[in-house]
Amino acid sequence: MSTEILANLSLAVQKGRAKDVEALIAQGLAEDFTAQQLLEDGLLTGMNLLGVRFKNNEVFVPEVLIAARALNKGTLLLKTQLVEEGVKPIGTVVIGTVQGDLHDIGKNLVRMMLEGSGFQVIDLGVDVAPETFVEAVREHKPQIVALSALLTTTMGSQRGVIEALEGAGLRGTVKVMIGGAPITEAYANEIGADAYTADAASAAQMAKSLVAA
Amino acid sequence: MSNKQAALDVIHRRSTGAGVFWSGRPAHDTIPLYAKEWGIAPTAEAIYETLQDDCRYIPIGGYRHPEGLAEWNPGWGMERNRSLGAAGCFAEAETMAELGNYPWPDAAYYDFSETYAAIARQSDKLVFSGPWCTLLTTLTNHFGMQNYFMMLYDNPALIEAVTERFTDYYVSVIHKFYSGAPTGEVLFIGIDLGTQRDLFLSAEQFRRFLLPSIRRLIAAGKQCGKQVMMHSCGSIYRIIPDLIDAGVDILHPLQAQAAGMAAAELAQYKNDIAFCGGIDAQSFIVNATPAQVADEVQRVYGLLGPNIIISPSHEEVLPNVPAANMLAMASAAKALR
Numbered sequence: 001m002s003t004e005i006l007a008n009l010s011l012a013v014q015k016g017r018a019k020d021v022e023a024l025i026a027q028g029l030a031e032d033f034t035a036q037q038l039l040e041d042g043l044l045t046g047m048n049l050l051g052v053r054f055k056n057n058e059v060f061v062p063e064v065l066i067a068a069r070a071l072n073k074g075t076l077l078l079k080t081q082l083v084e085e086g087v088k089p090i091g092t093v094v095i096g097t098v099q100g101d102l103h104d105i106g107k108n109l110v111r112m113m114l115e116g117s118g119f120q121v122i123d124l125g126v127d128v129a130p131e132t133f134v135e136a137v138r139e140h141k142p143q144i145v146a147l148s149a150l151l152t153t154t155m156g157s158q159r160g161v162i163e164a165l166e167g168a169g170l171r172g173t174v175k176v177m178i179g180g181a182p183i184t185e186a187y188a189n190e191i192g193a194d195a196y197t198a199d200a201a202s203a204a205q206m207a208k209s210l211v212a213a
Numbered sequence: 214m215s216n217k218q219a220a221l222d223v224i225h226r227r228s229t230g231a232g233v234f235w236s237g238r239p240a241h242d243t244i245p246l247y248a249k250e251w252g253i254a255p256t257a258e259a260i261y262e263t264l265q266d267d268c269r270y271i272p273i274g275g276y277r278h279p280e281g282l283a284e285w286n287p288g289w290g291m292e293r294n295r296s297l298g299a300a301g302c303f304a305e306a307e308t309m310a311e312l313g314n315y316p317w318p319d320a321a322y323y324d325f326s327e328t329y330a331a332i333a334r335q336s337d338k339l340v341f342s343g344p345w346c347t348l349l350t351t352l353t354n355h356f357g358m359q360n361y362f363m364m365l366y367d368n369p370a371l372i373e374a375v376t377e378r379f380t381d382y383y384v385s386v387i388h389k390f391y392s393g394a395p396t397g398e399v400l401f402i403g404i405d406l407g408t409q410r411d412l413f414l415s416a417e418q419f420r421r422f423l424l425p426s427i428r429r430l431i432a433a434g435k436q437c438g439k440q441v442m443m444h445s446c447g448s449i450y451r452i453i454p455d456l457i458d459a460g461v462d463i464l465h466p467l468q469a470q471a472a473g474m475a476a477a478e479l480a481q482y483k484n485d486i487a488f489c490g491g492i493d494a495q496s497f498i499v500n501a502t503p504a505q506v507a508d509e510v511q512r513v514y515g516l517l518g519p520n521i522i523i524s525p526s527h528e529e530v531l532p533n534v535p536a537a538n539m540l541a542m543a544s545a546a547k548a549l550r
Binding site: 016057059060061062065066069097102103104105106108125126127151152153181182184198199 | 298365415
């Protein structure tokens with residue numbers, strides 16, 4: 001059992017080579033690696049390394065997208081084995097772009113980075129009403145709610161979601177993360193969010209620290 | 214009073230110091246707020262007059278397809294999700310041949326008579342006009358944003374072919390528009406390339422997939438005797454030298470909070486290009502006092518002037534920008550020497 005496979009799997013994710021991922025997963029399973037090893041030490045390691053490079057502006061949106069596709073290919077191939085091994089996500093995140101805002105590329109990048117860090121992500125899409133977030137929290141019982149807004153005119157809806165969670169008595173059950181081009185740390189503090197991050201990779205790191213706390 | 218000559222001097226980078234101002238365009242919901250505050254008619258033009266704008270942006274109109282089709286139809290033959298990144302009708306294509314049924318736009322369907330008439334009414338202003346040529350957005354709409362970016366790797370030949378086809382069309386519209394009159398002084402094109410942190414795609418990918426088309430658009434404008442102003446939101450500092458080399462005369466809107474786009478960082482290019490914008494609209498003019506706005510106008514002008522049109526860093530003025538701050542920006546710009 002050579003750990004070279006894990007390194008190659010990580011590299012294949014970073015390069016966005018879904019076909020290589022497929023072949024390496026098959027090879028790894030044939031060599032008796034566990035699905036958890038292939039997932040955590042191969043696929044997720046690769047996505048995390050790519051996230052660091054994205055944060056450092058060494059790679060760009062296209063590279064993140066093809067890496068996320070390769071990651072998804074791998075996790076799909078491992079799905080059955082992961083269930084059999086009892087491997088669970090490190091947490092659940094409900095994510096969405098807030099009401100009035102149709103922008104989704106930033107939100108999608110955060111979703112991909114979260115999945116690449118081992119989270120289960122419930123993506124509510126764009127233009128999501130506060131009550132929809134509340135319903136999703138009731139249904140999925142996430143540890144984190146992540147709210148995206150690209151416009152100065154829609155960032156106020158992030159406050160609306162927090163108020164809706166408070167009104168529903170659910171605020172204490174979740175951490176709220178916010179992000180988007182006009183968002184700042186000061187604004188996060190003002191509206192009572194638990195965390196703000198400036199980029200998708202930092203969001204995933206923050207989410208890990210929030211569920212570990 | 215507007216000062217067209219001073220504005221012309223700025224765009225030709227020969228200004229000796231007169232302040233020039235463009236307020237951008239008030240969003241639909243902004244107009245009644247400003248009108249009420251200032252006691253003027255609820256029209257964009259009344260706002261421009263109140264602010265003594267030196268410039269007008271008059272987008273082209275008059276696309277009249279015989280069957281009533283829009284110029285672009287990214288949801289052709291499909292149900293398209295309304296998110297901005299949703300997959301479009303080119304999402305599944307592998308070759309140009311598969312796109313044969315798409316209703317490609319045709320410049321022949323344009324009737325610019327109303328645009329020409331609107332420009333004629335602004336003869337004492339510096340007028341930006343022409344097709345917006347929003348190339349990257351048009352591409353991402355038709356493929357879907359995520360699909361487009363992945364296809365740079367998966368099927369670059371198709372991306373290049375579609376980009377070429379779209380560019381052919383935009384160039385034909387430019388030539389048709391400028392074959393009539395009056396057309397204003399500036400071809401204003403808008404290709405959003407940046408995020409808050411950096412480019413969407415690498416500078417190398419930009420140079421391969423988009424820059425050749427941008428060069429063609431600029432060349433078409435120059436052939437028609439126009440100065441070319443290029444808009445891109447976001448952080449585009451990596452490619453400003455490419456844009457200067459491609460012939461961009463004026464860079465807009467200088468999104469001040471985006472990485473590498475602060476006035477102090479852009480000042481290195483002040484001898485190579487004129488500017489339009491630079492007064493932060495993401496948060497500054499939303500929250501500042503009028504006195505702070507006036508100070509910021511002077512600071513930005515000191516760094517980037519004299520060849521700058523003072524303007525918000527986003528052309529659409531949203532309703533959360535206080536009317537008093539727009540007045541302060543206009544007054545401070547007019548006072549510049």
